[in-house]
Amino acid sequence: MPKRALSFVLNGERVEWEVEASDTLLRALRENGLTSVKRGCEEGECGACTVVIDDEAQKSCLVLALEVEGKSVLTTEGLPAAPGKLHPIQQAFVDEGAVQCGFCTPGFIMTTYAFLKAHPNPTDEEIRHALSGNLCRCTGYLSIIKAVKAAAAALSNQSGAAEGGR
Amino acid sequence: MRAFDLFRPKDLYQAFDRLELNGHETMLMSGGTDLLIWIKKGLVSPKEVVDLGSIDSLSHTELRGNDGVLIGTNVSLNRIISHPEIKRHCPALIEACEAHSDAVVRNKATLVGNVCSAVPSGDTIPPLLCYEAEVIIQTSCSKRQLPLSQFLVGPRKKNLSKTEIVTHLWIPFPKAELSVGVYRRASRRRALDLAQAAVACTVFLHQGRPEYRLAVGALSPVPVRIREGERVLNETYDIDKEKVERVVNSVQKAIRPITDVRGSREYRFAVTAELVRESLSLCQTRIKTEGGGR
Numbered sequence: 001m002p003k004r005a006l007s008f009v010l011n012g013e014r015v016e017w018e019v020e021a022s023d024t025l026l027r028a029l030r031e032n033g034l035t036s037v038k039r040g041c042e043e044g045e046c047g048a049c050t051v052v053i054d055d056e057a058q059k060s061c062l063v064l065a066l067e068v069e070g071k072s073v074l075t076t077e078g079l080p081a082a083p084g085k086l087h088p089i090q091q092a093f094v095d096e097g098a099v100q101c102g103f104c105t106p107g108f109i110m111t112t113y114a115f116l117k118a119h120p121n122p123t124d125e126e127i128r129h130a131l132s133g134n135l136c137r138c139t140g141y142l143s144i145i146k147a148v149k150a151a152a153a154a155l156s157n158q159s160g161a162a163e164g165g166r
Numbered sequence: 167m168r169a170f171d172l173f174r175p176k177d178l179y180q181a182f183d184r185l186e187l188n189g190h191e192t193m194l195m196s197g198g199t200d201l202l203i204w205i206k207k208g209l210v211s212p213k214e215v216v217d218l219g220s221i222d223s224l225s226h227t228e229l230r231g232n233d234g235v236l237i238g239t240n241v242s243l244n245r246i247i248s249h250p251e252i253k254r255h256c257p258a259l260i261e262a263c264e265a266h267s268d269a270v271v272r273n274k275a276t277l278v279g280n281v282c283s284a285v286p287s288g289d290t291i292p293p294l295l296c297y298e299a300e301v302i303i304q305t306s307c308s309k310r311q312l313p314l315s316q317f318l319v320g321p322r323k324k325n326l327s328k329t330e331i332v333t334h335l336w337i338p339f340p341k342a343e344l345s346v347g348v349y350r351r352a353s354r355r356r357a358l359d360l361a362q363a364a365v366a367c368t369v370f371l372h373q374g375r376p377e378y379r380l381a382v383g384a385l386s387p388v389p390v391r392i393r394e395g396e397r398v399l400n401e402t403y404d405i406d407k408e409k410v411e412r413v414v415n416s417v418q419k420a421i422r423p424i425t426d427v428r429g430s431r432e433y434r435f436a437v438t439a440e441l442v443r444e445s446l447s448l449c450q451t452r453i454k455t456e457g458g459g460r
């Protein structure tokens with residue numbers, strides 16, 4: 001089958017790729033070097049392949065690459081951060097020891113990114129609910145939940161500081 | 167994954183043209199969270215997938231006053247969950263959507279897709295049966311509207327020809343001063359699992375008089391209403407222990423659970439009894455709290 005043209009915004013930059021019609025977004029991203037997007041179960045269960053599409057978290061194994069035509073896709077490679085720094089969510093995961101083997105981490109971080117944009121001051125229950133589609137076999141989740149709370153606090157300080165500085 | 171071609175129509179006419187040309191080799195996709203897994207596992211092998219997600223006109227909900235809501239094929243489960251009028255009129259449907267998969271998959275999975283997958287454990291189907299939802303089906307030259315109970319004919323089998331598309335779901339809102347409802351299910355884990363048994367119970371209060379409806383999922387080839395149980399519930403106002411057990415009996419008589427990887431037939435019978443008791447008790451509590459002590 002001939003390859004098909006795909007045009008979308010990846011991590012803030014427009015890209016033009018050629019993909020197979022039946023390629024999942026997961027496959028297309030990894031084949032183009034975005035290896036933070038992890039291939040876990042490929043059945044929509046583990047959440048390791050989670051990316052943010054137009055502000056919504058999506059499991060990229062359940063999205064066909066051609067479905068993102070004209071859309072905006074964000075992976076951990078594209079998280080906005082100051083030069084030499086991590087994004088506050090990434091930093092919170094490091095600080096709280098929420099990373100052990102690290103395989104699930106990019107997925108958790110992207111789910112958290114979309115979640116905190118919509119819910120800047122979440123309760124523990126809301127965090128657990130939001131992360132219910134991401135599996136971690138190492139941490140036991142508690143450090144991840146702490147990291148999300150810390151990230152929420154850091155992001156709200158950041159936006160408070162930005163508003164104060166205007 | 168087995169290779170297939172993908173067609174992304176801009177409008178329904180393009181989609182109908184495609185189906186009329188090679189409908190027998192084509193499968194429709196709305197959300198696709200089931201379809202892509204079925205293709206990957208080799209359960210289905212379409213030569214071409216027609217992705218309805220590219221058709222903007224199917225991406226909306228349309229409220230028709232207090233009569234009901236029309237839900238386009240591309241409306242995700244998370245959009246249903248956050249719809250205030252659906253929440254007010256159809257609370258059991260909201261609970262069922264929340265039980266489906268997980269918070270991320272629900273950004274992609276659609277209500278119409280869940281119905282059209284037509285699996286016995288489809289979470290949204292039992293409450294939609296209680297609300298007497300109707301499926302709106304179109305071809306290039308015709309349109310028909312079918313009660314959901316007539317649309318589903320067996321596991322993954324539905325009353326839909328190869329040139330037809332389910333464009334919308336119509337959910338009539340109950341004509342009642344209060345609508346309460348619950349969806350309870352048994353599953354091995356809370357998120358990311360299919361139901362072993364599921365019960366939807368809705369109660370509509372008409373001038374203080376309750377009208378109960380009851381449906382079950384994952385316990386028969388297609389989810390079904392339990393008419394005998396409803397008759398027992400609606401014969402008098404009050405619900406006592408003896409009446410609850412009569413309802414449990416009527417449910418157990420109506421279901422045909424199987425033994426599979428998720429649970430045994432015996433377990434499903436037992437857990438269903440518990441789910442029915444819990445659902446009825448929760449409904450009564452909610453009538454009291456939401457109905458101001460009626």
